[in-house]
Amino acid sequence: MKEGLPAKLLLLPGIIIFVALFSFFSFHFDPQIFLTRFNLKKEYEKDQTYLKMALKTKLPEEPLNQVQYQAQGYRCPGCCLVGAGAGLAHYYEPDIDFDAFIAYGIPTIFYAEEKGKTKRFGPGFDVWRAFANLGYTAYRGKPSPIHPPQIIFPTFNPQNYITFQDKDEEILFIKKLLSAGNIPIIPWGDFLMVTGFNENDRDNLWFSSQTNKGSLMEYPPLLTNSKRKFADWVQAWGSQGGNYHPENYVFYWVEKVGPRKTVAEILKENKLAAQEAPAKMQKAIDYLKSTGRWGDFISALNVGNVSTSRFEDYSASIDIPMTAALSRYLRKLGYGKLADQYWEIAKIYDQTQAAIGNEPDSGKQIKLVIETLVKVKPLAEQAAALWP
Amino acid sequence: MKDKKISSLLSLLFPGLGHFYIGKYFDGIILFWGAGFIWLVLYIRSSYLLTFDNPKSFLVFGALLVVYAIAVVDSYRKTK
Numbered sequence: 001m002k003e004g005l006p007a008k009l010l011l012l013p014g015i016i017i018f019v020a021l022f023s024f025f026s027f028h029f030d031p032q033i034f035l036t037r038f039n040l041k042k043e044y045e046k047d048q049t050y051l052k053m054a055l056k057t058k059l060p061e062e063p064l065n066q067v068q069y070q071a072q073g074y075r076c077p078g079c080c081l082v083g084a085g086a087g088l089a090h091y092y093e094p095d096i097d098f099d100a101f102i103a104y105g106i107p108t109i110f111y112a113e114e115k116g117k118t119k120r121f122g123p124g125f126d127v128w129r130a131f132a133n134l135g136y137t138a139y140r141g142k143p144s145p146i147h148p149p150q151i152i153f154p155t156f157n158p159q160n161y162i163t164f165q166d167k168d169e170e171i172l173f174i175k176k177l178l179s180a181g182n183i184p185i186i187p188w189g190d191f192l193m194v195t196g197f198n199e200n201d202r203d204n205l206w207f208s209s210q211t212n213k214g215s216l217m218e219y220p221p222l223l224t225n226s227k228r229k230f231a232d233w234v235q236a237w238g239s240q241g242g243n244y245h246p247e248n249y250v251f252y253w254v255e256k257v258g259p260r261k262t263v264a265e266i267l268k269e270n271k272l273a274a275q276e277a278p279a280k281m282q283k284a285i286d287y288l289k290s291t292g293r294w295g296d297f298i299s300a301l302n303v304g305n306v307s308t309s310r311f312e313d314y315s316a317s318i319d320i321p322m323t324a325a326l327s328r329y330l331r332k333l334g335y336g337k338l339a340d341q342y343w344e345i346a347k348i349y350d351q352t353q354a355a356i357g358n359e360p361d362s363g364k365q366i367k368l369v370i371e372t373l374v375k376v377k378p379l380a381e382q383a384a385a386l387w388p
Numbered sequence: 389m390k391d392k393k394i395s396s397l398l399s400l401l402f403p404g405l406g407h408f409y410i411g412k413y414f415d416g417i418i419l420f421w422g423a424g425f426i427w428l429v430l431y432i433r434s435s436y437l438l439t440f441d442n443p444k445s446f447l448v449f450g451a452l453l454v455v456y457a458i459a460v461v462d463s464y465r466k467t468k
Contacts, residue, residue: 004410013405021427
């Protein structure tokens with residue numbers, strides 16, 4: 001009796017398994033990112049040369065011994081980058097408050113994009129779009145040449161993703177930025193502004209604050225800054241979620257490069273996006289009903305998705321404060337009916353978040369998100385018709 | 389008589405298949421589950437491991453290559 005199974009019986013399943021694994025691998029693997037890993041020096045030199053040419057802020061040769069700024073972050077639980085960004089914008093331009101910053105970030109944008117490996121669904125408010133519309137350009141520093149796919153921050157100039165050699169070079173650069181009056185934003189659990197340092201006292205390091213408490217429907221207060229220790233910061237900065245987390249040693253900064261857009265221009269941009277939003281919401285509903293994943297957008301940045309060319313996520317965590325802020329902003333401008341409409345939408349998002357907070361099952365969470373979008377879509381359609 | 393090339397090819401398609409072909413079922417099961425486990429880890433942590441932004445990526449892929457290499461070489465050697 002022959003030993004072993006016949007080849008014909010094993011060949012077909014073998015080929016199927018091989019093709020399935022090959023498809024999975026080729027879908028997820030990005031040769032460009034793989035090769036970039038081995039081009040660290042080249043990428044570093046390229047980025048640093050560009051930075052010297054592009055940066056308008058005049059950095060000192062040596063940083064000051066001590067600086068401290070009273071820039072404060074807005075309370076934004078679950079949307080810390082927005083809180084820090086809005087606080088920074090308000091510090092640079094005091095007439096821009098939280099609501100105005102949100103309006104400049106075009107909160108009516110709703111994504112429903114599928115391009116090859118990239119899928120993005122959900123609210124499209126973008127901190128860097130807000131800064132761009134206010135006349136700023138944004139930069140991101142990291143000791144690695146692997147940067148987010150463009151769909152994460154569509155208005156971010158990809159050339160402004162700057163590779164640094166290591167954290168020590170970054171720390172020196174951050175001190176020079178602060179010495180020149182430029183306040184960077186770093187991740188430390190939440191995104192926070194670095195607002196001050198003292199070389200004579202390394203425990204005298206200042207950051208803006210954030211909290212995970214508070215209603216997202218209310219106009220947020222500015223939070224009192226916190227004093228932290230240098231060693232604690234560096235340790236936390238380098239282990240956001242492990243030693244090789246893609247957000248380790250990342251920092252952002254902005255600089256003014258031109259005038260801000262007018263309120264009329266911002267209203268026009270919001271109107272266009274608002275008119276496109278209902279159809280995109282329907283696409284998002286269909287996506288979530290079929291094979292959709294959803295998750296907190298900011299968390300999606302932190303779980304490695306930001307380092308791949310493939311991004312696939314839906315987020316709902318930023319929709320409440322953005323919609324509530326837009327409502328308040330429109331009310332201030334005298335568009336009461338439109339403001340009421342967005343307030344109703346904000347209340348629905350708020351109810352969903354409360355329900356999702358109590359629901360551990362991700363399948364049921366997706367169901368809640370779908371139900372929310374189904375309720376919001378007709379209101380969004382009515383809102384689209386009310387824009388001036 | 390079993391063919392050495394066929395057993396190697398089957399092992400290349402997926403570790404363990406070559407061993408099932410030549411009747412080495414115990415070895416085949418070990419290699420099959422070993423490779424299956426590593427692929428499962430890659431599937432679950434794809435966005436983290438496929439960026440090669442950290443040494444764990446190279447470790448996991450190295451382990452996968454070793455399992456495939458052992459499967460191919462061992463099934464070739466043991467084929468009579």
